[in-house]
Amino acid sequence: MKESSEQHIVIKTHNTQMQNSMNPLQNSHNTAQNSKDPSQESQNTKLHQHRPSPAKNRSRRKGRGGTKSVLSDVSMHPISGVCHFNGPVSTRIPTGSVDNCGHVCDVEMGVPSSSKSLRFPLRPGYGQAGVKCIVKANHFLTELPDKDLNHYDVTITPEVVSKSVNRAIMAELVKQYRESDLGMRLPAYDGRKSLYTAGELPFTSKEFKVKLVDDDDDGFSGPKRERTYKIAVKFIARADFYHLGQFLAGKCLDAPQDALQILDIVLRELSSRRYCPVGRSFFSPDIRAPQRLGDGLESWCGFYQSIRSTQMGLSLNIDMSSAAFIEPLPVVEFVAQLLGKDVMSRPLSDSDRIKVKKALRGVKVEVTHRRNVRRKYRISGLTSQPTRELVFPVDETQT
CATH class of the missing domain: 2.170.260.10 (paz domain)
Structure with missing residues (x-):
């Protein structure tokens, strides 16, 4: 059977109709013995109509040796307008097929199609009525970097749970070793295990030691103590943006989420240093004057940012937000x-x-x-x- 369409059609038939369609060869053999239908070869032509037999034929006597069919619903996927027959027809019908007028058609018994194979209809075009106008939006177009980013794994010992402390440790490392061991690179750090640089570092694996003042020290025993941290930086792989470029060019259907997540980390690096990060948002009393809320609280203005893929390319989406802070x-x-x-x-x-x-x-x-x-x-x-x-x-x- 040639498949020429992607439509899904469910054919509902009565038991007698399915029996007639499942045993046409036996009916043809009985008719030939009785010499009542000399035009048996006409049943091997193309099937142009999928509608069930007329109601008047439903009570017709079944052929010899027929068995009662228990099928009521048959799901054809995909189905075309014509079932073609090539070669001789065997009297034995394979499982998962329907013998329709001497032609064996493959069927699927209610098997759902995968969501990966679904193709949505394309947009026919854009609106032509009305007047074009320019609107302001909270989207800012960005350019995809020409070269790939380098991904490094970061291990801090002793282990630190707080992201803010991890960022403070990494900031101290960059401050001490940027000109010597980091090759003047400014890395982007996610606060956990991943570090990204626009160029390769002079090493593939190296350990550093930094000292950081403990802000949570009570100070009862004298001056605040300094804690020593050991940071191991190891090269993992290069972040590939080729598939993201193919997606933006319309040559790929699935957006590479890993590449978008890496760009989001890089764009959040500067904001994490300048503002107070809370969740995925950033707040500061310098963005707008705080407003008193009462009960010792005040409202700080902030923003939420994320990288998005649009029809025009990559876009940085920025949404304004507010949060309550304790008044100083x-x-x-x-x-x-x-x-x-x-x-x-x-x-x-x-x-x-x-x-x-x-x-x-x-x-x-x-x-x-x-x-x-x-x-x-x-x-x-x-x-x-x-x-x-x-x-x-x-x-x-x-x-």
């Missing part, structure tokens, strides 16, 4: 705004203390009572006792 003010004033009352005249109740504890947990604060020494701490909890009643041991004899 003394902790006592923050608690007073949060509770909406004066907190200096009387102690906090249990419900107020729980509310303040949830609001301050994980927040970084800077002490101001030590003049030139401005230590930063991260709040982990809130005591149930006021400071005038709180005692702690200094040594074995004093508290």
Whole structure:
């Protein structure tokens, strides 16, 4: 059977009709014995009509040796207007085929086609009515780099969970080794395991050591300590943008998501240094004046960016966004705004203390009572006792 169309057609027949179509050779043999139909060869011509037999033939007596058919639905995929017959017809019909007027047609019993084989109809054209106009959009066209990017694997020891700390370590590495070991390259780092450069580094694998001041150090034992990190940088492969160029040129149907993700990391590198990253967005009080929200909070303006593939090429999509941040003010004033009352005249109740504890947990604060020494701490909890009643041991004899 020649397949000339991609339409999916479901043919529903009655049991007697399917029986007649499944046994035409036996009916032809019986007719020849009775000499009632001398034109048996006419059944081997092309089948021009897929409609079932007329209703008046449904009660016709079945041929000798016929069996009752249990098929009710037959799914043909694909189906053409004509079934062609070549060569002799065997009386044995293969599985998955239907003998229709002496011609064996392949059928699929309800097998769904793959989504990869689906082809959507092409757009016929663009609108012609109306007046053309220019609109402003939050898309900025970008050019695909002429050369491929180099992908390096990064391993930091001891392991760090925070992306911000990883970026600080990598920034310190670039600051110390850019002119000597990095060949004046400015890498793009995703904050985890991947590093990308526009040119090759002078090595394929190398280890570095950097020292970084621990901002979370409490400072009770003296000056803040420096932590030493070991960074192993190893070449993996070159990021290929050939398939992305083929997709933008209309020669490829599937967009290479890996290449788009690499470009997104590279374009986010500068924003990660200049602004405060929160999720996939960036915020700063310098973009627009913060707006007070009450309860010790203020709104910062920011943006979200992502690389997109369009009909005109690569486009950088930028959407404006806002987020709430804690207003920079003394902790006592923050608690007073949060509770909406004066907190200096009387102690906090249990419900107020729980509310303040949830609001301050994980927040970084800077002490101001030590003049030139401005230590930063991260709040982990809130005591149930006021400071005038709180005692702690200094040594074995004093508290």
